[in-house]
Amino acid sequence: MTMTPEQASWFSEVFNRLCANVEQVxxxxxxxxxLAFTAMLSEGHLLLEDFPGTGKTSLARAIAQSVQGSASRVQFTPDLLPGDITGVSIYDQRTGDFEFHQGPVFANIVLADEINRASPKTQSALLEVMEEGSVTVDGIRHMAGAPFMVIATQNPIEQAGTYRLPEAQLDRFIMKTSIGYPDHAATLRILEGSIVRSHETVVPAIVPADVIVDMSQLARTVHVDPSIADYVSRIVEATRSASEVRLGGSVRAAIALLRTAKTFAASNNRHYVIPDDVKALTEPVLAHRLLLEPEAEFDGVTASSVMAQLLIEVPPPSERQSV
Structure with a gap:
């Protein structure tokens, strides 16, 4: 079953309402x-690398409120344990049984703040739930619920005492981007409303959580012409042969790019993917998955600049392969 133009119109209308709602914050x-809602509706997770005070927590809270979902925040520190995230089994003396107490990961939107400050063992506690949507404790599987999205943040400053995310975990994030500082006009509007503390700001719910699940399923049905799939494949393959890159995009990266392109197309009121959808998402979806050669990094080459060059070198399809 392929998405119809009417379904694409409904998808786009709800998507734009959600974005406008969060933009109030x-x-x-x-x-x-x-990008954040594209990641959510593509059933993926978002990594934000940004400076303190740019609105990362406000973004996660506003998204959860917009979809009538629950939100939790975990401040990652060097002494944080895996059980502090997933939850633990506690012995109940009255019943003589172990009772599972859920950790903060059991929420629709989980903000993992400064994830690179925790130990690799604690970071890996997120791997299963990010990939499988469930947590296994004492051999018992506990479902995290739906929708489920992890918004993790990294602080690009004060790197002393931090643990760089391994490539395997970076690959679990469907996108990486940054919020950045607001422009002058937006800063003035923020200052005008500064009498209200950020955590007291509440945005109205737009849709219930189950509608988000339905939209995610609907996004999968967006039509992808074989020429578009070939374009995605050629871009990812080009990352592996680029001279500045030591480790290129994986098959998971190609799947992520195509999946997000489908959602992006539907959000723009289209029931089919075009090359511009792929181009718009190539940098946030692929750049963080690339491992550059040390010599290239020393010369100031970045993953984003590599992706920009590859988009110039890899030509988009000029015609459809199917009718």
């Missing part, structure tokens, strides 16, 4: 908000 950041 995160002023002037429509592009980042659209």
């Amino acid at each position: 995160l002023l002037g950041k429509n592009h980042v908000i659209r």
Whole structure:
């Protein structure tokens, strides 16, 4: 079953309402908000690398409120244990049984703040739930619920005492982006409303959580012409042969790019993917998955600049392969 034009119109209308709702809190950041909802509706997770005070927590809270979902925040520190995230089994003396107490990961939106400050063992506690949507404790599987999204943040400053995320875990994030500082006009609007503390701001619910699940399923049905799939494959393959890259995009990266392109197309009121959808998402979906050669990094080459060059070198399809 393929998405119809009527379904694409409904999808786009709800998507735009969600973005406008969150933009009441995160002023002037429509592009980042659209990327966040694209990640959520593609059933993926988002990594934000940004400076303190740019609105990362406000973004996660506003998204959860917009979809009538629950939100939790975990401040990652060097002494944080895996059980502090997933939950633990506690012995109940009255019943003589162990009772599972859920950790903060059991929420619709989980903000993992400064994830690179925790030990690799604690970071890996998120791997199963991010990939499988469940947590296994004492051999018992506990479902995290739906929708489920992890928004993790990294602080690009004060790197002493931090643990760089391993490539295997970076690959679990469907996108990586940054919020950045607001422009002058948005800053003035923020200052005008500064009498209200950020955690007291509540945005109205737009849709219930089960509608988000339905939209995720609907996004999968967006039509992808074989020429578009070939374009995605050629882009990912080009990352592996680029001279500045030591480790290129995986098959999971190609799947992530195509999946998000479907959601992005539907959000723009289209029931089919075009090359511009792929181009718009190539940098946030692929750049963080690339491991550059040390010599290239020393010369100032970045993953984003590599992706920009590859988009120039890899030509988009000029015609459809199917009718």
